[in-house]
Amino acid sequence: MRRLLTVILALLLPVAAVACSDMPDTTSAAGLAKKTKIKVGYMPIPDCAPLFVAIHRDYFKDEGLEVEAVPVQGGGIAQPMLESGALDFAIMNYTAAILAEQSKPSVMRVVSDAYQSAPHTFKLMVRADSPIRKLQDIRGKTVAVATLKSVGTLTLQAALEVAGLTMRDVQVREMELPRMILELQRRTIDVAWMTEPFITIWASQHGGRELYELMQGRVEDWPIAGWATGGEYAEHFPDRVAAFQRAMNRAQIDVETEPRLVHDLLPTYTKIPKDLAQTIKVGVFPRTLEPARIQKVADLMQEYGDTKGRVDVQRILMPLPGTAPMSPSPSVTTPEPTP
Incomplete structure (x- = not known):
């Protein structure tokens, strides 16, 4: 229990890169001529590894950016912070971005892809002694998700559909x-919607049991999240946005070609034990924003009644100029760690 509390508290600790100047920026061929400070919201999950690759390898510095990394709970929490200017960029799941666009058109722009699911990267987890043995057993049970109206609730709906249930059948x-790990142990929740590294922590340290592999069927190889900025910020500071995109694009390529980077960097921004970090399952890090692939999210949301009518995702996507609209093959996944 002591080790669990140490891990959980460490995961909640904020991590920030040292940031110095907040001077106005001008452009040059190499990026911004003067250092510009930006605040970037992240979560302690593998999706955000490229941000820390770009920090550690000075890709932001090369572009004239000084980054302060700010922990956030999820896209729904980050959205108002982008609107207010408390954050300049943030990890944003596509479900939250699409809902934001429908409620407030042009309120945000997704400027870089971040993460796509792969097998074993998102699961519904229960206690080892839980009486819940199959998906249908969660009727009337309490299910925890990171944020409401997000990729968590959307993919939960897809799982419930398989079981012949709807969101009205669960709390x-x-x-x-x-x-979530603590609340599962306290029995205040019955099921947790988990991603890595929490799946591995819960299973390996506490005998937690998998109930259901989430990213299958209709949501297999699912677009999870991108990096977003506020619509006004994108309009007023296009040079900063382009600099951020270039740095992140380099980092996305790195994690695709050097998959061990994710496992090695996780302890630097989540503080999880190195041995656990080496064993987690990792998804796919797309290099470009592909409208057709991301549109699947909006279309499923429309089908479930989460949006009123169809949302064209091209309205929220702001790809780096000159990048081809390509996406990884659905069969491509990051190699698993060598035992």
């Missing part, structure tokens, strides 16, 4: 990912 609670 959904919003909860920080690290806290």
